[in-house]
Amino acid sequence: MFFRMHNCSRRSFSILFFGSLFFLLFFVRCNSGVKDTMISIAPVATAYDGSKYAGSQRCIACHENIYNEHLKTPHYNTSQLVSDDNVVGDFKVHNILKLNEHIVFKMIDEDQLYQAAFKDERFVRKEPFDIIIGSGTKGQTFLYWNDNRLYQLPVSYLNKSNKWIHSPGYSNDRIHFDRAVIPNCLECHTTFARNHLPTDFNSNMFVKKEMIFGVDCESCHGPSLKHVNAHINDPELKMAQHILDIKTLTRQQQLDACARCHSGLGRPLKMPFTFKTGDKLDSFRIPNYMPIDTTKLDVHGNQYGLLTMSKCFKRSESLNCTTCHDPHKNERQQSATFSQKCIGCHQDAGNHSFSLEHQEKLDCISCHMPLLTTSAITFNGLNSNDHSDSIKVRTHKIGIYGNELP
Ligand code: HEC
Ligand code: HEC
Ligand code: HEC
Ligand code: HEC
Ligand code: HEC
Ligand code: HEC
Ligand code: HEC
Structure with a gap:
């Protein structure tokens, strides 16, 4: 709105000269004239509330360093289309996953990459x-399209041990190509995925053209097309337009913006992709806000729940995710940076x-936020003594976990 009036004002001035007879004519020309010169970027997707995504490509022009x-x-x-x-x-060589005496998967590179299942050869x-x-x-899981329906592939990859594994949660007794990928699964790993049935929690039918991969700028900042259009059309604007200043939110609002994806796999009450920072x-x-058993950490580790159990959190006013x-x-x-x-709060470095x-001073987290083994996620083919x-x-x-650096 602001820049439109600004552009119009000189012409509006001339209205005074030509008198009321021409008023209507000029009013119309003024508005349409502005429209002609106004750049209007096309959205890459439209959110369920009608607001529009610009795509992070658009942010480069003005926020190059952050981008x-x-x-x-x-x-x-965290998500992308498969490429070469x-x-x-x-x-080529280590491309086989043997589930049992009967079932074998082969990863093959033909015109495209495929997972193929064989039973008794x-x-x-x-x-x-x-x-x-x-x-x-940590690892990669893969999805495939069947028309506009999205499914998970049975074989995933575990980076740490460089091997193909049966996807977490799959039982070894049969071949599974039928696990539907529902909106809740994509909510934390993509910025937006528009469903053909916007009120169905279990629908795996997505609009391919309106998927935005990665946890991208607009995942945290919200659909930003209005912001982009406003600033492109008036480069003189120094004050940010049509975008939230996250720093002005309350501590809980700021925490929730991260906890939305970092408080474990809670149960959704509203449709995925409707939450806004x-x-x-x-x-x-229904969040995992209550104290949780730290022996049941999984790959979807509940950082929010754990942090809020710490004295640092309970006894300070401000500590939130962006403090660190x-x-x-x-x-x-970058443990030195974290130290x-x-x-910043423990000026005496812990007394x-x-x-x-000296080295320990740069490594507070090794003792106070140690790496713990997950037990909630297990992979098939692993015997219980093998934690590799x-x-x-x-x-x-x-x-306080101990005074030995691991
Ligand atoms: C044509 C220039 C331009 C483009 C393109 C642009 N911005 Fe901005 N943005 C600005 C200006 C100017 C400000 C205000 C000064 C500043 O904070 O850098 C700003 C501020 C912001 C802020 C801070 C808001 C605040 O009050 O703290 C966020 C967040 C932001 N932009 C996000 C985005 C995102 C996300 C995109 C891409 C989808 C984007 N911007 C594209 C010009 C632009
Ligand atoms: C509530 C949010 C949320 C949901 C829902 C969710 N994830 Fe995750 N996922 C995460 C977060 C956060 C991490 C990273 C955890 C960490 O680094 O400690 C992660 C990590 C992963 C990783 C390991 C990535 C890596 O290399 O570090 C894979 C693979 C994965 N998720 C697959 C899935 C699949 C498949 C689904 C759907 C069935 C799913 N996730 C649903 C939030 C979620
Ligand atoms: C994981 C969430 C997340 C993502 C992804 C993200 N931001 Fe931010 N951004 C934030 C938060 C939180 C703040 C407020 C930082 C603070 O409290 O100091 C912020 C602040 C900003 C600001 C204000 C200036 C500043 O440096 O603090 C700009 C501009 C901005 N982001 C642009 C972007 C752009 C452009 C992208 C993508 C290239 C992006 N952000 C991706 C969460 C995110
Ligand atoms: C839309 C979901 C989403 C939101 C919102 C989100 N994250 Fe994440 N975050 C993820 C996922 C998914 C991963 C795991 C990415 C992977 O490795 O595939 C992750 C990974 C991380 C990591 C680990 C990075 C690493 O080096 O492995 C940190 C730290 C993190 N997030 C912090 C934050 C903070 C802080 C905020 C809030 C400002 C935030 N996240 C908001 C989904 C989200
Ligand atoms: C925003 C400020 C703040 C930050 C940042 C912070 N802490 Fe704390 N921490 C506190 C407060 C306040 C307490 C409670 C002190 C008390 O009650 O005497 C505390 C308590 C502790 C305790 C005692 C815990 C217990 O259960 O007895 C340890 C250990 C600790 N912090 C380590 C750390 C480490 C390591 C970091 C960095 C990774 C850190 N803190 C970052 C504010 C902070
Ligand atoms: C007191 C400092 C501190 C605070 C506060 C904090 N983190 Fe972290 N976080 C760390 C450190 C240190 C690491 C480990 C970095 C590394 O290993 O390189 C980490 C790692 C992570 C990871 C990767 C986990 C993994 O196991 O690989 C995620 C995800 C994450 N943080 C999310 C969050 C979220 C979400 C919040 C807010 C709820 C948060 N953090 C608050 C210090 C902090
Ligand atoms: C080698 C492991 C180790 C390292 C490294 C370490 N700490 Fe500690 N820290 C401990 C232990 C063990 C305690 C329990 C109390 C004691 O013996 O002093 C403790 C206690 C604390 C306390 C609580 C003190 C109190 O009075 O209750 C704070 C705060 C703290 N450490 C912060 C830090 C900070 C900040 C760093 C990094 C500069 C750090 N620690 C590095 C092992 C370590």
């Missing part, structure tokens, strides 16, 4: 790798009964 950092994050890479080089697993079925879920930090999470899903995390950066293996965040060596494949996650229950 370039964002490309390196597991958020951005983004499936990590091997298709006879071919049963094959389906293509179409979509990847998971940045590959600033909303209260309670009304969208820059939401735009990949901060893996600085701890020291220990023992003295910390188990995934370790960083507990967010900050506490």
Whole structure:
């Protein structure tokens, strides 16, 4: 609105000269004139409430640094279309997964990448790798299209041990190509996926053209087409238009913006992809807010639930996810940076009964937020004494675990 009036004002001035006879004519020309010169970017998708997504490609022009950092994050890479080089697993030598004496899967590279199932050495079925879920930090799961219906493939990949595994939760006694991918599964791993049946929690029919992969800018900032159009049309605007300033939200609202995907697999109450940053999470899903058993951490580790159990959280006013995390950066293996965040509140570096060596001062998290083995996720083919494949996650229950660096 603002820039339209601004552009119009000079012409509006001339209206005074030509008198009321021409008023109507000029009014119309003024408005249409502005429309002609106004750039209007086409949306890449339309949210259920009618607001429109611009796509993160549009953000580069004005937020180049943030965009370039964002490309390196597991958020951005957490889902994508399969291309020549983004499936990590091997298709040539170690391309076989044997479930039992009868069932074998082969990963094959033909005109496209496929998973093929064989029973007693006879071919049963094959389906293509179409979509990847998971940045590959821990693993990748794959989806395929059957017309506009989306399904999960039976074989996933575990990066840590570089091997194909039967997808988590699948039983080894049969060949599964029939697990439907419902909106709830995509909600945390894509920015938007429009369903053909917008009120059906169990529908796996998606509008292919309106899927936005990755946890992209507009996942946290909301559909931003209005913001983009406003700033493209008036580059002089210094104040951000039509976009939320997350810093002005309450602590709980800011926490909920992350907890929406980082409080474990709760049960949805409202349709996926209707939550917007600033909303209260309670009304969208039955959350895992209550204290949880830390021996049951899974790959979907409940960082929110664990953090809120810590004294650091309970006894401070401000601690939230962005106290330690820059939401735009990949901060893996930067323990020294994290230590600085701890020291921000613990100026004495913890007042220990023992003295910390220099290196330990840079590594508060090894002792106070240790990596713990998940037990809630198990992979078939693993015997209970073999933990070589188990995934370790960083507990967010900050506490006292021992004085030995692991
Ligand atoms: C034509 C320029 C332009 C484009 C394109 C653009 N922005 Fe902005 N944006 C601005 C300006 C100007 C500001 C205000 C100054 C600042 O904070 O950098 C801003 C501010 C913001 C803010 C901070 C809001 C606040 O008050 O804290 C967010 C978040 C944001 N933009 C997100 C986006 C996203 C997401 C995209 C892409 C979908 C995008 N912007 C594309 C110009 C643009
Ligand atoms: C729409 C869902 C979603 C939202 C919202 C979200 N995340 Fe995530 N986040 C994910 C997913 C999915 C992953 C795992 C990506 C992967 O490895 O495939 C992840 C991974 C991460 C990681 C681990 C990165 C790494 O190096 O492995 C951090 C840290 C993180 N998120 C912090 C945050 C914070 C802080 C917020 C709030 C500002 C937030 N996330 C909001 C879905 C989300
Ligand atoms: C409530 C949000 C949520 C839902 C629903 C969800 N995920 Fe996740 N997923 C995450 C988060 C967050 C992580 C990263 C956890 C971490 O790094 O500790 C993750 C991690 C993963 C990873 C490992 C990625 C990596 O390399 O680090 C895979 C694979 C995965 N999810 C697949 C799925 C599939 C398949 C579904 C649907 C059946 C699903 N997820 C549903 C939030 C979710
Ligand atoms: C995982 C959630 C998440 C994603 C993805 C994300 N942002 Fe942000 N962004 C935030 C949060 C949270 C803040 C507020 C940071 C704070 O509290 O200091 C923020 C702040 C901003 C700001 C205000 C200036 C600043 O540096 O704090 C801009 C501009 C912005 N984001 C643009 C983008 C753009 C462009 C992208 C994609 C390239 C993007 N964001 C992706 C969560 C996210
Ligand atoms: C926003 C401020 C803040 C930040 C950041 C913070 N803490 Fe704390 N932490 C506190 C407060 C407040 C307490 C409670 C102190 C008390 O009650 O005496 C606390 C308590 C602790 C305790 C005692 C826990 C217990 O169960 O007895 C440990 C250990 C600790 N913090 C370590 C850390 C580490 C390590 C980091 C960085 C990863 C960190 N803190 C970051 C504020 C913070
Ligand atoms: C080698 C493991 C180790 C490292 C590294 C370590 N701590 Fe501790 N920390 C402990 C143990 C064990 C305690 C239990 C109390 C004690 O023996 O001093 C403790 C206690 C604390 C406490 C609670 C003190 C109290 O009075 O209740 C805080 C706060 C704390 N550490 C913060 C930090 C910070 C900040 C860092 C990084 C600069 C750090 N710690 C590095 C093992 C460690
Ligand atoms: C006191 C500091 C602190 C706070 C607060 C914090 N984190 Fe973390 N987070 C860390 C550290 C340290 C790591 C480990 C980074 C590494 O291993 O490189 C981490 C790792 C993660 C990971 C990757 C987990 C894994 O096991 O690989 C996710 C996801 C994450 N944080 C999400 C969140 C979310 C969501 C919040 C808010 C609910 C949050 N964090 C609050 C310090 C913090």
